[in-house]
Amino acid sequence: MGESMQGLKRSHRCTELSMENIDQKVLVMGWVQKRRDLGGVIFLDLRDRSGVLQVVIDTSTIGADLFKKAEKIRSEFVVAIEGVVEKRSDETINKNIATGEIEIRANDLRLLSEAETPPFQIEENSNVKEELRLKYRYLDLRRPDLQRNLIMRNAVSILTREFLNQEGFLEIETPMLTKSTPEGARDYLVPSRVHPGNFYALPQSPQIFKQLLMLSGYDRYYQIVKCFRDEDLRADRQPEFTQIDMELSFVDVDDVIEINEKLLQKMFKEVLNVDITLPIERLTYEDAMNRFGSDKPDTRFGFELVDLTEVLKDCEFKVFKSAIESGGSVRAINAKGCGDFPRRTIDALGEYAMTFGAKGMAWIVINEDGSYKSVITKFLKDEEIQNIVKSVDGQPGDLILFAADKNDIVYDVLGNLRLEIARRLEILNKDEFKFVWVTEFPLLEWAPEQKRYVAKHHPFTMPMEEDLHLLETDPGKVRAKAYDIVLNGTEIGGGSIRIYQKDVQEKMFECLGFTKEEAYERFGFLLNAFKYGVPPHGGLAYGLDRILMLMTGSDSIRDVIAFPKIKDASCPMTEAPGTVEGKQLEELSLKIDMIEID
Template sequence: MAESMQGLHRSHRCTEVSNQNIGEKVTVMGWVQKRRNLGSLIFIDLRDRSGLLQLVFNENDGEVFEKAKELRSEYVIAAEGTVRKRDGAINQTMATGDIEVTVDTLRILSEADTPPFPVEEDSNTREELRLKYRYLDLRKPHLQRNLKLRSDVTTCIRKFMANEGFIEIETPTLCKSTPEGARDYLVPSRIHPGAFYALPQSPQLYKQLLMCSGFDRYIQIARCYRDEDLRADRQPEFTQVDMELSFVDIDDVIDVNERLLQALFKEILDVDVQLPIPRMTWQEAMDRYGSDKPDTRFGMEIVNVTDVVKDCGFGVFTGAIENGGTVRGLNVKGQGAMPRKKIDKLVDMAKGNGAKGLAYLCINEDGTYKSSFAKFMTEEELDNLVKAMDGERGDLLLFAADKNKVVWNVLGALRLELGEQLELIDKNKFNFLWVVEFPQFEWSDEQNRFLAMHHPFTMPMEEDIKYIDSNELGKVRAKAYDIVLNGSEIGGGSVRIHQADIQEKMFEALGFTPEAAHEQFGFLLDAFKYGVPPHAGLAYGLDRLVMHMSGEDNIREVIAFPKVKDASCLMTAAPGEVDDKQLEELDIAIIKK
């Protein structure tokens, strides 16, 4: 039967007890991790969020010893006793491995059923089970460490930004739905039948309004929502470290954020981030790595061989070039003897990423070639191609030929896959990179029109505004920037448009009529009539940033209560149906399909 604490007050967390407390009375409380009954002695490993502490019960203590016999895993207890030096072997794996507490008072505060999986590090438990019983999963030390690290990260960010003159302001979570982005989560209004709020995808418009209001430097740890498909680094609800600054340009935003990252990684991980962080244009990133978030911890860069093969006899190469595409390759050093089965898997992967196929050329140790296309090219053409790829004996050359977008996608994915397979990536490195000068617009085959790559308020580079006027939207570069860490975009932002004439051009290029633009964004456009400063901002994905800092591969490991792939919560069974009365109050009818 559960007892009360009966006047006991916790004096220490488990790992706060140390050699300095030997001979002292302490009171500790927590969960039973493990019990070992040796007949005359019972040992209990007590666990709280700080770690483990060994408790000892002696048969000479009668009642307390008998009560200790009842203890099972995950019972919640309070124990009072004296700190002693361990008689037996020291446990080097425990922070408290050289001490123990001889207990003279024990309270069983709560009994526990046998948990559905062991509450311990590295227990091989299916993720579905872990998430169904997330409150038990969160007792595991690595998740407690991750959430503590997350808390430390936000505390450090708030402290740094406050010292830089930023003001923390909360913006609404019941907003107006806007297009030009991911799908909104909609919230019906009872008071306004047939009308809906949207949960914010970001505080973008509000933070721009705050610049109009003169707050100069704003920051918010903001909850955001996007109704989109999930990946390992994506959730339907997530947290942004959101900021906006007035009277600044790109270099000002980059400067404060470089210093923030340097301070954050030093304080939390004792890692020195070297400044300035390298910058690379979007075009260069795509050409060299096939990605706008390149992992620069290893080489194997993409090589453009279009000019080398434009007149060769291989129709796949020349056909792609004639259709406005390119031919590019990867040199996989030392893998010329890769088995055909493995090469075929790479070919399948290329097809899965949009390619019609993948051409390969193995350079044998004797200097001869084994290739899927050699018979279509002369020896001289092959030699020139190998030379352009810096090919040496024992190398494997892989080629994709198609429109740039497909070639980048295919070779970028292959590069990352091979980097993992061949263990070329130093997992202990933190490689930061600014990617700048993104395209302002991207073409949508689905909608048959240009869309804003970021959002309609991103400022084009001044020298490219002329291309908007001449309807050459593909040439317009944006004053946009992403901060990339180890091949993952951890944050992004842009300089915003603050001139009414440029904003009108932007809306027109995106196909908005003045009326449609005003209907969607009228409150912002009206605010701009009353004096708006030049402003720019950036937002980090906090979950993704903490994932990298903790060394995890999935953001679910740094979120207390995450969703699964279909955006549901296995623990609470959300989303769920609601009763007819609630729907009636909201004037909503459900169509059964």
């Protein structure tokens, strides 16, 4: 049983007190983090969302009855303490907490709520299994590190709203119950009671609605909004996630990039006191793939890809020769200073490369005396070896790793290998923030299983004007006015300039294999709206959860979301998703008939 709070009014949060409050009478409330009974004196570490404060309960100053009550206190009890702020003696100062120079000497206390022993200790950076922590998420959220994460999330949201409002944006809400449209990920569907057999879809993004708002003349829109995608989860994915979404009228690529650079600069300066130098580096998609093997390159370190196809075009080494003859390439990375990797480590890197499609991994170590250690040098001419070493700027002590295959496999293999080596060398500094824009993405990509082109981003992305003529003759070479903002190898946002001319949109649908009827069936309300005067417009959406994951140094977006789902999209705490009563299904005119899916 807990005591009443009647007549009590908290005067301060724990860490709002300092040396300036010495000799003041205060009243604080919170959870007991730790209790130490020294016989006649009890020390409590009192915790609230602001931090921890030490409380001294001394039988000589609080009285026998209250001291007896204090002896019942255990971890996670909720208490109210009235007392006087005192300076700690020099030898007891705790420099690890903000209130380490002071303590409260209690003269009154109330036990507001008792607590059972929690299933795990409430402490920073807990090693408890995540599934157990998420089952008791309400306890997990008491941890100071998670509380700091959510406090930072609040700060980023407020700052974003303030900045965008000052820049003339309007915050406008868009529907959560909408129509299922193709492209992108799988929709979450909601059955309609009023329209039996019909379904709403939860929005994967507000894309179509924000374009309609531009058509409606609102000029600059934004929203911090929930989005829903029924896709397989990983560290930076959740079935429901939050976007900072925006759209602007009468703009081109540079306008959208410029305003977002100012937002990011302000966000990182005010929240983390990190200076971002503008303008942020820009890489075309082609340059990003050629240099880093990825369209979301981590540019905090080197190990860049080098194309050796020209150097090795006459090579007789079968692996390289067949890759080049089949239209692929031979590329390499120079892992500077990694020539001392043990053979088992190099073999492990080879096995890692094979998980990304490599059939094997060739390598050369440059010994300290300038000689080479490798199983492939005997298949290469001396001149070819020298040209390889020169091309990758090889020095004694370096490790050169090769990939030879179709370009997409080579990029995937070497792009991931450079990251794996950086992880093994522990050179990925979470406190370093390296931004890069990736621009000029391909407009379309070929989907072999569908035997047609699909949109790389979405069907409303504007082609670059100089590539428009290629839509009919060579669609795969058309570049888009699309751009992603990448931070430390994670895509944190992306967007594009949108198509606003009817003839270009029709050509786009034609390239995607839609007849005019199919296009109107799927996107009719947008296409009909576009008959009534459309401004040039474009936008961008950030994954707020991903930004915060990086800002807080977390390993997963689950650590910056209050109540996340686990890998199978379930919630251990609420046990969602769950079954529903038959009556609810009847009201929705639904009957469950489980079918097996291969």
